[in-house]
Amino acid sequence: MSADGTGAWRRVGGEGRRFLRGRIRTLRTLALWSLLESAHTFLGGYAVARALDDGFLASRTGTGLSWLAVAGAGAVLGGLALRGVFGGLAELVEPLRDGLVRRAVRQALERAVADPARAGRDGAVSRLAQQTEMARDSFAGLVLVARSFVFTAAGALAGMAALAPVLLLFVLPPLLLGTAGFLLTLRPVARAQRRALDADEALAARTGELAAGLRDVVACGGGARAGAGLLAPITAQERLTVLLARWSALRTLALAVAGRLPVVALLLGAPWLLGRGVSAGALAAALTYLVQSLLPALDALMGALGSAGTRLVVVLDRFCTPHPVRPPAGAVREPAPDPAGPGPASTPAPGPAPGPGRRPGPADSRGAGAAAELRGVRFAYGMRAEPVLDGLDLVLREGEHLAVVGPSGIGKSTLTALLAGLLPPGRGTVLLAGAPARPGPPRGPDPRRTLLPQQAYVFTGSVRENLGHLCPGPVPGAQLERAVAALGADGLVDRLGGPDAPVDPAALSQGERQQLALVAAYLSPAPLLLLDEATCHLDPAAEERAERALAARPGTLVVVAHRISSAARADRVLVLDGNRAVCGTHEDLPARSALYRELVGLWNAGV
Numbered sequence: 161m162s163a164d165g166t167g168a169w170r171r172v173g174g175e176g177r178r179f180l181r182g183r184i185r186t187l188r189t190l191a192l193w194s195l196l197e198s199a200h201t202f203l204g205g206y207a208v209a210r211a212l213d214d215g216f217l218a219s220r221t222g223t224g225l226s227w228l229a230v231a232g233a234g235a236v237l238g239g240l241a242l243r244g245v246f247g248g249l250a251e252l253v254e255p256l257r258d259g260l261v262r263r264a265v266r267q268a269l270e271r272a273v274a275d276p277a278r279a280g281r282d283g284a285v286s287r288l289a290q291q292t293e294m295a296r297d298s299f300a301g302l303v304l305v306a307r308s309f310v311f312t313a314a315g316a317l318a319g320m321a322a323l324a325p326v327l328l329l330f331v332l333p334p335l336l337l338g339t340a341g342f343l344l345t346l347r348p349v350a351r352a353q354r355r356a357l358d359a360d361e362a363l364a365a366r367t368g369e370l371a372a373g374l375r376d377v378v379a380c381g382g383g384a385r386a387g388a389g390l391l392a393p394i395t396a397q398e399r400l401t402v403l404l405a406r407w408s409a410l411r412t413l414a415l416a417v418a419g420r421l422p423v424v425a426l427l428l429g430a431p432w433l434l435g436r437g438v439s440a441g442a443l444a445a446a447l448t449y450l451v452q453s454l455l456p457a458l459d460a461l462m463g464a465l466g467s468a469g470t471r472l473v474v475v476l477d478r479f480c481t482p483h484p485v486r487p488p489a490g491a492v493r494e495p496a497p498d499p500a501g502p503g504p505a506s507t508p509a510p511g512p513a514p515g516p517g518r519r520p521g522p523a524d525s526r527g528a529g530a531a532a533e534l535r536g537v538r539f540a541y542g543m544r545a546e547p548v549l550d551g552l553d554l555v556l557r558e559g560e561h562l563a564v565v566g567p568s569g570i571g572k573s574t575l576t577a578l579l580a581g582l583l584p585p586g587r588g589t590v591l592l593a594g595a596p597a598r599p600g601p602p603r604g605p606d607p608r609r610t611l612l613p614q615q616a617y618v619f620t621g622s623v624r625e626n627l628g629h630l631c632p633g634p635v636p637g638a639q640l641e642r643a644v645a646a647l648g649a650d651g652l653v654d655r656l657g658g659p660d661a662p663v664d665p666a667a668l669s670q671g672e673r674q675q676l677a678l679v680a681a682y683l684s685p686a687p688l689l690l691l692d693e694a695t696c697h698l699d700p701a702a703e704e705r706a707e708r709a710l711a712a713r714p715g716t717l718v719v720v721a722h723r724i725s726s727a728a729r730a731d732r733v734l735v736l737d738g739n740r741a742v743c744g745t746h747e748d749l750p751a752r753s754a755l756y757r758e759l760v761g762l763w764n765a766g767v
């Protein structure tokens with residue numbers, strides 16, 4: 161679509177003339193009612209002049225009051241005129257809206273047919289419907305004020321001509337100059353507004369696409385790159401906003417010349433005018449015309465032309481110009497954020513880089529002594545909120561398997577998020593292999609740990625891609641097969657059609673998603689694996705198999721357990737109970753923690 165304002169004015173102008181030609185009768189009715197408005201304006205000034213010259217200044221109070229009564233009658237005429245105008249306005253505006261709605265729906269259907277994949281996703285119908293309403297309101301406002309200006313100006317100028325034609329010498333030049341200056345700004349402003357609208361839509365489309373793929377972007381560590389991609393449309397919009405503000409300043413100047421300068425000119429020229437026989441009443445009437453009628457009408461016209469007018473041209477041009485149809489899905493598309501940037505595909509193998517089936521040897525230990533450590537950690541969601549965790553100390557040994565248990569809402573997920581470096585501790589320290597768990601602004605997934613949430617992450621891609629997305633490079637076929645077998649996911653992979661079959665996330669059950677995610681975690685080289693109820697949709701047998709396989713994998717395993725059977729398999733269990741935390745083995749904990757004793761009792765009772 162061209163950003164050429166001239167083309168837009170021509171296109172819209174042509175269609176506009178055709179539209180108006182079919183509504184001559186309505187226009188005539190509007191003009192007749194508007195004539196009453198001219199009469200009202202004319203009388204408003206003329207009666208003031210007569211009241212002063214023939215009445216109050218000539219000591220004939222009765223005559224003065226009679227002329228003021230005439231001015232009052234003129235105001236009644238004005239009210240009647242407005243009533244009639246609104247009736248005619250509806251007959252002009254509603255057909256425009258109906259026509260635009262028809263076009264909006266037709267355009268949206270054409271696009272949906274051409275690109276079914278995007279149908280209903282790009283918000284075209286709602287956007288066009290919104291623009292239809294915008295066009296209708298702008299058109300109504302514009303007709304109202306443009307008509308009012310023309311007929312008010314006619315009444316005022318006729319009044320001045322009737323009282324003392326020389327008054328026009330002072331009023332007409334600045335009025336015409338300012339109005340012409342203002343009209344000259346219309347096209348460039350329409351052009352700038354059109355570009356601003358395009359920039360606005362481009363930004364909305366880009367952020368919409370990003371929002372839809374946010375989970376993938378975050379999972380691939382592409383946040384920084386995706387954010388950088390938004391910078392250009394935001395800067396473009398900023399530039400256009402500044403440009404529009406400059407045009408707006410110029411228009412204010414034009415308004416001052418057209419509306420305020422005649423008043424100043426009349427006041428400065430008052431002695432000269434009075435010396436040439438212009439009466440005090442005529443001078444007062446001229447000022448009344450300017451201040452009471454012409455200035456407000458001019459203000460309204462320029463305001464409406466400046467905002468509603470240019471917006472109307474821009475929006476109507478959208479409907480007049482055939483829309484380019486996006487290429488259908490599968491054709492050339494904008495490249496997606498490259499996960500190879502900061503994401504896993506280019507992430508160097510983590511320090512210890514132990515592959516499954518290989519327990520870390522002495523060289524894998526970086527001498528930190530602990531896989532992870534919490535020292536006096538306090539965390540609250542908010543400045544004044546009660547802390548979820550307070551004064552928590554915990555040392556996780558390398559290769560250890562820890563289960564975390566506790567009632568719902570006690571802080572188990574918060575703990576895993578702190579260990580993963582996703583949340584900063586309010587007080588205390590969280591270390592991974594001796595280094596801060598949250599070293600600075602996140603640039604991508606931390607290769608030192610993998611966190612599996614309850615909602616398993618599965619994306620549209622091949623089975624192989626889904627299973628290997630946490631690895632720095634391609635996973636050899638044999639390694640993939642071993643991992644699938646270890647997690648008991650071979651049945652699922654076969655059912656999906658093998659490692660190269662496509663995965664449709666929506667077609668998988670929660671349990672199947674968790675199975676795929678668990679294999680991906682098993683293959684991940686991260687030395688610390690955090691499972692936050694990541695097996696909750698598996699049956700107990702599948703859960704046990706998965707946990708045993710992941711515990712046998714080199715590295716440290718932390719499992720937020722939702723079954724005590726899961727805790728019983730761990731080397732140690734951390735019981736979160738209010739702000740207290742007790743850590744021990746499944747065997748010794750019942751004696752040390754009333755909560756754990758209760759949980760084990762319920763489990764034994766089969767509850």
Ligand SMILES: Nc1ncnc2c1ncn2[C@@H]1O[C@H](COP(=O)(O)OP(=O)(O)OP(=O)(O)O)[C@@H](O)[C@H]1O
Nearest residue numbers: 541542548566567568569570571572573574575720
């Ligand atoms: N983003 C957040 N903002 C404010 N409060 C939160 C937020 N996330 C969690 N909380 C609150 O912090 C507390 C601990 O939540 P957390 O999810 O860590 O508990 P949990 O033990 O994992 O619970 P569940 O077993 O139900 O998943 C809860 O009271 C929860 O409502």
